[in-house]
Amino acid sequence: MFAVLKTGGKQYKVQAGDVLRVEKLNAAAGEKVQFNEILMVGSTLGAPLVEGAAVQAEVIDQIKGDKVIKYVKRRRKHSSQRTRGHRQQLTLLRVTDVLENGAAKSGVKAAVGARTKVEEVAAKPARANAAKAKKKADEAEPASDATEA
Template identity: 85%
Template sequence: MFAVLKSGGKQYKVQAGDVLRVEKLNAAAGEKVQFNEILMVGSTLGAPLVEGACVQAEVIDQIKADKVVTYVKRRRKHSSQRTRGHRQQLTLLRVTDVLEKGAGKSNVKAAVGARTKDDVVAAKPAKAKKPAKKDAAAEKPAADATEA
């Protein structure tokens, strides 16, 4: 039986025994993880998700993808060049089970994406500002007006 799961903004068609490369998950090698966002299981189509379905997988390793090199060159009088490289972090998984029902009863950790530094900064609550102290000079004219 196959399933279509959603992880890291992408969709994957998997069945038991498949090896899969997904966006980095917050799990160590050897751990079991469970994907709960299942779009389709066999002939059952979700609207948008199939209730109670899950795909369980074992983390093989945390890897990096091949390097992608971008080269930018500005033309004419500027003679500016820039080369950048990027290696996306991935998680290598082996799918162990595809379950149509019983996702809530299994005691397997949910597959959650790894947080980046930007997410951690955005998640911190902003410090509450203390109210500004009122100036004593500003209060005196109000007191003089009440005496008159």
């Protein structure tokens, strides 16, 4: 029996015994994880998800994908150029079970994506802006008290 699961913004058609490379998950090698966002199991189509269905998998390893090199040459006559490389962090999984129902009772840890540094960096400016706004509000309150006195 096969299932279509969703993780890391992608969809995968899997069956027991398959080996997958998915976006990095917060799990160590040897752990069992369970995917609960199942779009289809066999001939059962979800709307949008199949209730009670799950796919269980064992984490084989945390790996890095192939290196992608981006080369940008800008501006004629000035030799302005830039090279950037990237290796995506991935999790290697072996699918062990496809469950049509009973996912809540299985007791296996849900598969959760690892937070990336990009998300943390994006969250920092929001906190800094909130702190600045609070500081300005605190400064504005005493000024209004001084005008009343």
